[in-house]
Amino acid sequence: METTTVKSNFKSEEYFINMGPQHPATHGVLRLVLTIDGEIIKKVDPDLGYIHRSIEKMCERDSYQQIVHLTDRMDYLSSNINNEAVCLAVENALELEVPDRVKVIRTIIGELTRISSHCLWWGVMGMDVGALTTYFYGFRDREMINDIMEETCGARLTMNYNVPGGLMFDIHPNFVPRVKKFITHFKTKIPEFDRLLTNNVIFQKRTRGVGILSKEDAISFGASGPVGRASGYSCDVRKYHPYSALDRVTFNEALQTEGDTFARYKVRIQEFWESLSIIEQLIDNIPEGEHRVATKAVIKLPKGEYFQKVETARGELGVYVISTGTKNPYRFKFRSPGFSNLSLLNHIAVGGKIGDLVATMATLDLVIPDIDR
Amino acid sequence: MTNEELQRKIESWYPDPEASGLVFSEEESQFLNVSISPKDLYDLMSKLKADDDTYFDYLFCLTGVDWGEELGVVYHLESTQHRHQLVVKVSTPDREHPVLATVSSIWKTAEFHEREVFDFFGINFTDHPNMKRLFLTDEWEGYPLRKDYEDEINMILK
């Protein structure tokens, strides 16, 4: 009899905790409703929409040139690649062949964007697991890319450099030397990243075996980008559906098989090298030529449906356009990588601790405007 | 599999294409489009996933579309093994209480995407594990991405 009373005295119950919309680890206005038993997570229920701007609805009212600049505001860390996706979709629909120069420049800038996005991610990843200094080292290198972008595109984050038919203006004369300088600089910094964070015993303990995602689940959840590739799921759009100048470069798809947080981390570090190698292959061979093909002032896509996939820093971005032949699209859908990657958070975070959830979220590399289009 | 092979394969599953509303089309699209009636949607989808020849294990896009008269959903499928792609379209004329079968038990990613479609188009997916608003607040009236949605305060038209 007495043992039962003791037991009832120590009754434990699950409780809810709101992580976000203002929380340092959610990197934006994402709200996670956590069901927690002590420190252990029982359920993660994302609540979205805090910065939803209904870009898809706005696209239905805008012309195709105007849509491009809206995509800057989706996944703002890989804005150039988003721009490229829309431009490619429009160009494919118009059956417009852009000059070689445009293709090469788009690819170089896309890879630079990827590096800069991963730099930010690396800094923030370190910060999420508690190593605050990484943030500044990541930003130092990102700053160089931002300067390159600013000199060529005029903006640091929301470039809007691509237009249907090519590039808004030609690259700046300083572009090539600056990129080369960045490559030599950054090649000495990635090993430093490894020494500071990757090899750190605490970091490895924090990330290895945490948030495991199997290959089957990765496919089923529509994981893409580094998240999918860390589970051994070969899903690089640059390999399977190459666009721009990606068919003329050789690179390895960064693949890991463990599927845990550390594998996702490794994939991104590996992608630093792959992106650098892609840029190196192209930077000396930018063909001469026009930077833009003239399009009509009012672009009308022929009636039909068009789908374009690109690989952003976060994964597979799909642009689905339904046109009825007018100057505005009938339906414009973005399949954003962050949205699918977020949907698997509940699956991989359950059973871990709060600290694990933070580390896992950091490697999912969520950008909230990308989810909340 | 090429598009023709896919078409033949799917046709072989449905001896009576009229009854299940099966229509193939490659016009105005880079993929093979399959239209199906709502009642056969789940059946077709599970076959597409389960069959070893088709094996569409990757649902890479799920789009709700307001076709004017009808409300529809477009599924973009890809097989990670065979690397072939397929588009499945389904639509329902009922604009008041549109109901479709969920595919979230086949592809887990559909769970979130269907909630998004429910949020913006009001299409209810039966047997969905968690059918509630995702982006908008629970008390939001109307479905913003429908063509007939009007909100004079928040929408700026040109």
Next chain:
Amino acid sequence: MGYFSNIYNGIKTLLTGMSVTGKYFLHSRKGAITQQYPDNRDTLKMFDRFRGEVIMPHDENNEHRCTGCQKCEIACPNGTIEIIWDRGIDEVTGRKKKKIDQFIYHLSMCTMCGLCIDVCPTDAIEWGQNFENSVYDRTALTRVLNLPGSKLQPGVED
């Protein structure tokens, strides 16, 4: 022995990490990557293409190049640009023609997409490199770009 090798490796990686930060600590004097912003105001120069705000350059005769064709107004996704125009009498030809009265630019609505400058046929507007755009009153962000009494530069329309 795994226990002790774990400890040894752990401490080794920790010390390697400390050597990285320690190196930067020693070079901290010249290694600072941050800018001392208000102090370096005089030397701080933006890149030529930097998109700070839209400006309309005027030459020494107080003449601009804007014909009032309103292409920028149409191209703008946000309604940032409003052109109030008039029909005036051309002094040379004596014919009636369109001329701008006020070129209104709402900086508060501008997303710096550059479509207006891209579309301008006469290069009447361009990017200004000013980046200190904060003001105390929101109305200060609405600007009239053409100076008072300014005219169209001759020869632009030909």
Next chain:
Amino acid sequence: MKYGLSIITTIHDWLYSVMPEWLAGLVEMILIALVYLGIFSIAGLFLVLMERRVAAWFQLRIGPNRVGFQGLLQTMADALKLLSKELTGTEKADKFLYNLAPYFVIITSLMALAVIPFSAEFHAFDINIGVFFLIAVSSIGVIGILLGGWSSNNKYALIGAMRSGVQTISYELSVGLSLLTMILLTGTLQLSEIIEVQKSGWLIVQGHIPAVIAFMIFMIAGTAETNRAPFDMVEAESELGAGFHTEYSGMKFAYFFLAEFINMFIIAAIAATVFFGGWLSPFGITESIPSLGVLWFLIKTLLLVFLMMWFRWTFPRLRVDQLLTLEWKYLLPINLVNIVIMALLVWGKLIIKF
């Protein structure tokens, strides 16, 4: 020579000449308390500034350099700002405990500060159980943290407080045991005598290998005791927002904040006293000028404080279960073995003495 001390003696004599003995004793105590309060706040503010500058240099930044010469008055300005801020709190907080908690934290650090020997003369409270007193007092602070977290009526604060309880109870063992290892060498708990013993070589030299191990364990456990990164489970800003002091604002928050830095100072001071000879100069180079003792003590302590800052700005944070694994599976067994080795060394007279 003993200029500073002579003032104190003069005041002492004067006080006892003008008023009865009990009153003079009381006044003297109050005066000493005020002096220590001053040291406390100045040291706290200076340490905050030091942390910010050191962090900035690690992070390729410059750090606060606007207010006063090289930003020396920056933390003073921050403190003023915090003083003038409104004290907010949750509505359903347990008001009494909520207000009590910061004082718990701050009084324990003040008490611990009292027994720190800054130099041979500058030592307020030299009791014969000095080390024991330090360990005992420094673990009271966690009660303040637990109270603060519990009474805030905030789940993040509660999680932070619970983590703190678990952490302090565990790491208290290692702090105690590693100090105990060194007590074997000195044979006394009195801090002034511990330093006397080190006139024939600092303890970390005297005790060589086990002493170095004890020092490392002490630094790790000490960092954990003060709830600093990589053991900042309690605050863990990327997980819990601000942890146990989420709901505190204004001066109450500043108390927690200052106490954290003073605790860091205390841990470093204990390490400097026990392992590095306190106010003794290296190789006795300034033995003839005892007033430099304070300087040596501060240099040693601040170097150790810098080491703790270096930890903080380099390492990621541990997870809460790994924190306990580290303590119970690594530090504690090593510590126990280390004590035995040290005992054998002392018994076999294998210690190095000059």
